Amino acid sequence: MNTKISDSLFQRAQQRIPGGVNSPVRAFKSVGRNPVFIKKAQGAKLWDVDGNEYIDYVGSWGPMILGHAHPAILDAISKAAVDGTSFGAATDREVEMAELICTIMPSIQMVRMVNSGTEATMSAIRLARAYTGKEKIIKFEGCYHGHADSFLIKAGSGAMTLGVPDSPGVPASIAGATLTARFNDLSSVEKLFAEFPGQVAGIIVEPVVGNMGCIPPHKGFLEGLRKLCTLHNALFVIDEVMTGFRVALGGAQQLYGVTPDITTLGKIIGGGLPVGAYGGKKEIMQMVAPNGPMYQAGTLSGNPLAMEAGLTMLTMLKHDPSIYTMLETRSAGLESGIADIAQRFQLPLKQNRVGSMFTLFFTTETVKDYDTAKTSDTKLFGKYFNEMLNRGIYLAPSQFEAAFMSAVHTECDIDKTLTAAEESLKRVFGK
Numbered sequence: 001m002n003t004k005i006s007d008s009l010f011q012r013a014q015q016r017i018p019g020g021v022n023s024p025v026r027a028f029k030s031v032g033r034n035p036v037f038i039k040k041a042q043g044a045k046l047w048d049v050d051g052n053e054y055i056d057y058v059g060s061w062g063p064m065i066l067g068h069a070h071p072a073i074l075d076a077i078s079k080a081a082v083d084g085t086s087f088g089a090a091t092d093r094e095v096e097m098a099e100l101i102c103t104i105m106p107s108i109q110m111v112r113m114v115n116s117g118t119e120a121t122m123s124a125i126r127l128a129r130a131y132t133g134k135e136k137i138i139k140f141e142g143c144y145h146g147h148a149d150s151f152l153i154k155a156g157s158g159a160m161t162l163g164v165p166d167s168p169g170v171p172a173s174i175a176g177a178t179l180t181a182r183f184n185d186l187s188s189v190e191k192l193f194a195e196f197p198g199q200v201a202g203i204i205v206e207p208v209v210g211n212m213g214c215i216p217p218h219k220g221f222l223e224g225l226r227k228l229c230t231l232h233n234a235l236f237v238i239d240e241v242m243t244g245f246r247v248a249l250g251g252a253q254q255l256y257g258v259t260p261d262i263t264t265l266g267k268i269i270g271g272g273l274p275v276g277a278y279g280g281k282k283e284i285m286q287m288v289a290p291n292g293p294m295y296q297a298g299t300l301s302g303n304p305l306a307m308e309a310g311l312t313m314l315t316m317l318k319h320d321p322s323i324y325t326m327l328e329t330r331s332a333g334l335e336s337g338i339a340d341i342a343q344r345f346q347l348p349l350k351q352n353r354v355g356s357m358f359t360l361f362f363t364t365e366t367v368k369d370y371d372t373a374k375t376s377d378t379k380l381f382g383k384y385f386n387e388m389l390n391r392g393i394y395l396a397p398s399q400f401e402a403a404f405m406s407a408v409h410t411e412c413d414i415d416k417t418l419t420a421a422e423e424s425l426k427r428v429f430g431k
């Protein structure tokens with residue numbers, strides 16, 4: 001595979017951009033190669049600057065449910081751009097977006113737009129603290145809620161990939177206000193409530209974890225968290241940056257039948273443009289300025305291009321349930337194809353999948369939390385990643401990320417992926 005132009009761009013990038021990339025997970029460091037630089041995308045495909053073509057399972061880390069460069073979304077963006085790209089003022093599109101989100105996710109009665117998932121989660125916990133008058137938050141080992149100080153404690157995603165789950169630069173006083181529990185382990189949460197009585201403002205959770213690879217919640221886990229929050233007057237924050245509109249139209253809260261107090265949303269609601277949002281019960285959201293005293297702001301929040309792109313995408317998702325059937329069918333097909341390969345060659349692999357989010361782990365353990373995710377052999381994953389990339393399959397360059405299917409991946413894409421997976425896995429395991 002020729003990567004001459006990517007390699008030379010990476011050389012230049014390293015002189016002027018830390019690590020040569022604008023987000024650590026893009027660096028391909030943990031898979032032992034230089035990153036490929038992407039030139040363009042269409043549907044389920046990506047092309048790099050050297051002309052290599054890939055079937056894409058990253059989907060811009062989640063939002064490309066309808067595939068890249070969807071004509072209706074492109075049209076919406078270009079029409080909106082003609083009217084101006086940013087006003088820093090109220091627009092009708094923001095009202096429509098808020099109404100649409102509240103219709104699709106009934107736990108959200110009011111919503112505030114921001115510019116990223118990180119902004120959404122950091123605002124959500126500020127709100128939980130403001131509303132409850134308490135300071136501590138509980139997060140789960142290996143869950144990743146963006147890069148705000150409070151969340152870089154036992155964080156997943158790039159932090160877990162690079163082996164730096166706690167970042168320098170986070171003040172000890174802030175780190176001390178974040179308590180960590182084990183995903184899928186209610187007793188670890190109960191212990192924290194007992195240890196810090198009356199001090200916990202809220203729990204934040206990825207309802208289906210995507211940031212230590214895909215990990216589904218055990219039956220009763222999310223419901224248990226809901227009960228504990230109610231019991232201890234803490235707010236239950238569900239981070240649906242990845243799962244919202246993906247695992248079901250109404251997100252994981254619809255799929256598992258749980259009602260959070262606050263929901264955080266991200267890139268999906270911008271159709272791939274930079275957007276986030278947090279919303280919840282009216283009584284809680286009334287705390288947010290200018291109605292209430294909890295301050296949070298942003299010039300680009302509710303940006304007209306992002307709103308138009310998001311409105312177009314969410315409207316399509318809302319009106320076409322066959323999209324979710326398609327996502328499930330294709331993802332299940334890929335999962336069973338990989339399971340068949342693993343069985344035929346007796347390979348030590350485990351898969352997790354919830355709808356169109358999935359991960360192949362290089363371990364024999366059932367992956368249910370941070371410790372079991374860590375049993376994955378990341379060296380083997382690195383080899384697999386490289387073999388797949390060389391065969392035109394673009395996976396997230398880390399064992400600890402979820403893969404995403406789009407509604408425009410075809411049967412033919414799945415067949416090609418399975419052929420590549422069989423060849424790659426045979427090489428990885430010397431079969």
Ligand code: HOZ
Pocket residue numbers: 023024025026061144157158210211401
């Ligand atoms: N954390 C997200 C992936 N799980 C976004 C990717 C990034 O960090 O750049």
